[in-house]
Amino acid sequence: MRTEHAIIVRGLRKTYGGHAAVDGLDLSVARGEVFALLGPNGAGKTTTVEILEGFRRRDAGEVSVLGADPRDRDRAWRGRIGIVLQSTGEFEELTVTDVVHHFARYYPNPDDPEKVIERVGLGAKRGARAKVLSGGQRRRLDVALGVIGRPELLFLDEPTTGFDPQARREFWDLVRDLAAGGTTILLTTHYLDEAEALADRVGVIARGRLVEVATPATLGGRNTASARVRWLAPEGPQEAVTGTPARLVCQLVERFGGEVPELTVSRPSLEEIYLSMIGEDAR
Numbered sequence: 398m399r400t401e402h403a404i405i406v407r408g409l410r411k412t413y414g415g416h417a418a419v420d421g422l423d424l425s426v427a428r429g430e431v432f433a434l435l436g437p438n439g440a441g442k443t444t445t446v447e448i449l450e451g452f453r454r455r456d457a458g459e460v461s462v463l464g465a466d467p468r469d470r471d472r473a474w475r476g477r478i479g480i481v482l483q484s485t486g487e488f489e490e491l492t493v494t495d496v497v498h499h500f501a502r503y504y505p506n507p508d509d510p511e512k513v514i515e516r517v518g519l520g521a522k523r524g525a526r527a528k529v530l531s532g533g534q535r536r537r538l539d540v541a542l543g544v545i546g547r548p549e550l551l552f553l554d555e556p557t558t559g560f561d562p563q564a565r566r567e568f569w570d571l572v573r574d575l576a577a578g579g580t581t582i583l584l585t586t587h588y589l590d591e592a593e594a595l596a597d598r599v600g601v602i603a604r605g606r607l608v609e610v611a612t613p614a615t616l617g618g619r620n621t622a623s624a625r626v627r628w629l630a631p632e633g634p635q636e637a638v639t640g641t642p643a644r645l646v647c648q649l650v651e652r653f654g655g656e657v658p659e660l661t662v663s664r665p666s667l668e669e670i671y672l673s674m675i676g677e678d679a680r
């Protein structure tokens with residue numbers, strides 16, 4: 398059955414020893430969407446994602462993933478989702494080529510393993526055993542295994558932890574390629590720039606609840622927040638926080654008779670907004 402949503406969650410709850418790790422969480426992810434779950438350590442992101450993947454049992458709530466309840470996770474359903482876990486490490490003695498070819502056999506309609514190895518940037522490491530890969534290269538192998546089955550829905554749990562800046566950019570390109578091809582992606586990350594670069598929408602989880610869902614540009618009223626205007630005056634650096642930055646800039650242009658030295662106008666970054674939301678929740 399094709400539904401317009403890849404993921405629908407209503408009133409999800411999961412408790413461990415009386416402590417609610419997920420506490421009445423609602424979430425919808427549209428087909429073809431890249432959705433990033435943000436939240437501090439212990440907020441309930443991995444628990445939520447693993448319930449959606451069918452790896453953990455829930456205590457209450459309704460969950461639909463690609464039109465099915467992940468509790469039932471039959472083979473056909475599993476073939477339609479791709480999972481990149483926080484870490485794997487069972488194939489120490491096998492080469493990159495062997496591992497990816499091996500995983501391809503689990504899927505009815507896998508991608509070309511050689512192409513996938515290239516795509517994740519492991520072309521030069523095809524013949525290397527998994528145990529000699531660096532942390533970032535190992536993560537790329539995890540990503541290759543997550544996408545080899547050509548999933549309709551891909552789960553990425555903190556996918557770029559340990560990547561160098563260039564590897565992160567390359568990984569972002571890969572995610573954008575997958576999204577452009579129609580893959581729905583649910584990502585958890587602690588990197589706000591990653592969420593901003595990739596996500597159509599972000600959801601902030603705190604203490605087992607989704608506190609806000611928005612586009613990265615509008616989260617927490619970021620787009621309408623007061624702007625910070627900075628410039629260099631003869632008496633030294635100046636700064637003003639204003640709801641009407643254009644008016645202030647016009648006044649400055651007039652005062653300086655043209656270009657304003659070192660002028661910048663900025664709104665709060667996604668990280669600043671996120672931290673203020675998390676801080677408010679903690680209080």
Ligand SMILES: Nc1ncnc2c1ncn2[C@@H]1O[C@H](COP(=O)(O)OP(=O)(O)OP(=O)(O)O)[C@@H](O)[C@H]1O
Pocket residue numbers: 413418436437438439440441442443444445
């Ligand atoms: N198997 C488990 N047994 C008991 N408690 C658990 C278990 N798994 C998670 N928890 C608890 O549930 C809460 C949520 O954990 P979870 O791993 O979902 O958080 P998270 O948002 O993914 O955190 P992080 O950003 O650190 O990965 C935490 O308080 C954690 O200690």
